[in-house]
Amino acid sequence: MKITQAEQKLLLELADLERTLDLGLTSGSAERTELEKLEKERDRQREVAASAQLNVADVELDIRRIQDDMGKLKRRFDADKAGLGAATDVDQRRDLEHDLANTSRRMSDLQQELKEAHDEIAAMRANVDRQGALLDDLERKVESAARAATAAEDAHSAQDASTRVTELRGHLSNEILAEYDDQRGIFGVGAAGFRGRSCGGCHIVLPPAALSEIRGTAADEMPRCPDCGTFLVRL
Numbered sequence: 558m559k560i561t562q563a564e565q566k567l568l569l570e571l572a573d574l575e576r577t578l579d580l581g582l583t584s585g586s587a588e589r590t591e592l593e594k595l596e597k598e599r600d601r602q603r604e605v606a607a608s609a610q611l612n613v614a615d616v617e618l619d620i621r622r623i624q625d626d627m628g629k630l631k632r633r634f635d636a637d638k639a640g641l642g643a644a645t646d647v648d649q650r651r652d653l654e655h656d657l658a659n660t661s662r663r664m665s666d667l668q669q670e671l672k673e674a675h676d677e678i679a680a681m682r683a684n685v686d687r688q689g690a691l692l693d694d695l696e697r698k699v700e701s702a703a704r705a706a707t708a709a710e711d712a713h714s715a716q717d718a719s720t721r722v723t724e725l726r727g728h729l730s731n732e733i734l735a736e737y738d739d740q741r742g743i744f745g746v747g748a749a750g751f752r753g754r755s756c757g758g759c760h761i762v763l764p765p766a767a768l769s770e771i772r773g774t775a776a777d778e779m780p781r782c783p784d785c786g787t788f789l790v791r792l
């Protein structure tokens with residue numbers, strides 16, 4: 558296969574890029590998956606925290622209603638008392654005393670209800686705090702997972718790398734690409750740099766006979782590693 562030295566450089570860039578992209582995407586996708594998992598957990602926790610908050614609001618409403626009713630009963634109680642102080646008629650006094658007893662009983666019922674509501678809301682507020690702390694914790698985890706995912710996908714962003722891969726492939730002939738892709742399919746590395754004495758694909762130190770054969774190959778030909786078959790671009 559004839560390949561100019563300029564094409565060899567392009568092929569090497571392509572091979573390095575595709576290798577980085579393979580590795581980068583694999584390692585980045587684990588971080589991405591973890592991030593998505595945490596985001597789902599965070600969203601669920603948001604709902605739990607919001608509904609805990611809503612429950613508190615409901616009970617707060619109950620408490621205001623009870624306090625309102627207490628106020629009305631207290632005014633009625635006072636009015637009955639005042640009425641009793643002034644009333645002389647026996648029937649009227651009996652009615653007032655009856656109403657006073659009723660009012661007083663309802664007031665003590667409401668007092669009990671209010672106490673229960675206060676206990677309930679204290680427990681609910683504690684739950685809001687607990688759920689809020691869990692949410693904060695998940696928010697922090699999501700933030701750091703997002704940073705990890707970005708870092709993993711960084712180096713070249715996958716987008717830029719893919720664009721460059723397409724560009725490089727456009728500069729190389731079908732014959733060259735076919736051979737490179739075959740080798741990439743077999744060993745995972747289609748082409749690698751060669752300097753010193755070891756193959757950039759499998760990192761094996763080559764024996765002297767192989768080295769002299771590689772060095773002796775014409776400049777517009779690409780030698781291959783006798784071990785893994787990777788095309789070697791001499792540097």
Ligand SMILES: [Zn+2]
Pocket residue numbers: 756757758759760761782783784785786787
């Ligand atoms: Zn090799």
